[in-house]
Amino acid sequence: MKERLLVLAKAYPEVSKKYATLVCVAGLTDKGEWRRSYPIPWEAFARGKITRFGKKHWIEYELESETQSDHRPESRKIVPETIREGSEAAYKELVALLEPKLKTMEELKAAGHTSQSLGVVKPHSIIDFVQEDNPNYEKVLSKKRQKTLLGGKAIVIDPPKYKYSYVFEDTPDCKHKLLCEDWEVGELYRHCEDYRKLGKYRDEKEVFEKVKEKMLDVARKDGAYFIVGTHYRFNTFMIVGVLYPKKSDLKAASAMG
Numbered sequence: 001m002k003e004r005l006l007v008l009a010k011a012y013p014e015v016s017k018k019y020a021t022l023v024c025v026a027g028l029t030d031k032g033e034w035r036r037s038y039p040i041p042w043e044a045f046a047r048g049k050i051t052r053f054g055k056k057h058w059i060e061y062e063l064e065s066e067t068q069s070d071h072r073p074e075s076r077k078i079v080p081e082t083i084r085e086g087s088e089a090a091y092k093e094l095v096a097l098l099e100p101k102l103k104t105m106e107e108l109k110a111a112g113h114t115s116q117s118l119g120v121v122k123p124h125s126i127i128d129f130v131q132e133d134n135p136n137y138e139k140v141l142s143k144k145r146q147k148t149l150l151g152g153k154a155i156v157i158d159p160p161k162y163k164y165s166y167v168f169e170d171t172p173d174c175k176h177k178l179l180c181e182d183w184e185v186g187e188l189y190r191h192c193e194d195y196r197k198l199g200k201y202r203d204e205k206e207v208f209e210k211v212k213e214k215m216l217d218v219a220r221k222d223g224a225y226f227i228v229g230t231h232y233r234f235n236t237f238m239i240v241g242v243l244y245p246k247k248s249d250l251k252a253a254s255a256m257g
Contacts, residue, residue, distance in 0.1 A: 125169045134159060
């Protein structure tokens with residue numbers, strides 16, 4: 001069965017137990033249903049691949065099965081090589097689709113992950129963006145070195161050295177701290193770390209300052225949304241996608257208004 005999906009979240013690639021590099025994608029189908037598509041091999045996003053796509057794009061693919069693939073009702077396994085990218089959605093289209101589906105974190109938690117494990121919240125205020133050590137960093141690096149040494153398939157992306165979280169309110173006086181697993185955060189850190197290695201940033205503290213500045217800026221934009229989803233093992237909510245309007249979107253909205 002074919003399915004059409006508006007991609008609203010691409011989580012940073014993670015390394016599975018078998019040390020393949022995998023990606024989780026989430027969004028809304030053209031029928032208005034939340035969907036989590038996992039696992040997609042990292043290679044599907046390699047430069048030049050016809051399966052490559054970004055957030056805010058419509059994609060089409062074949063489902064392995066129409067039944068849910070884990071305990072979360074929105075989860076489905078897809079056939080990665082069947083992915084085809086469609087058009088990019090205008091931000092006003094996203095807003096029209098997301099506004100009726102807005103929930104608070106309290107409402108999502110009360111519903112329970114077996115009822116709804118994906119949703120959208122609108123930050124009322126962004127309080128902070130914090131950095132913590134990634135507990136799996138050394139473990140994955142060690143396995144990567146072992147596999148490379150033994151001639152096995154190397155892990156294609158290094159795990160991020162740090163984990164990042166937003167501290168925010170979605171309603172006044174209701175504060176939450178959620179891990180942010182958006183691919184954009186990991187890529188931003190990686191690029192800033194490359195600059196540090198080239199001598200353009202002083203140290204890791206400045207790297208974090210640059211990452212924090214950017215991620216606070218985008219989340220504080222008028223019209224920003226957090227796509228949230230539960231962790232497979234722990235069933236706790238985390239931010240899997242940060243959506244925000246580009247300058248061109250704001251200009252278009254201003255012209256219309």
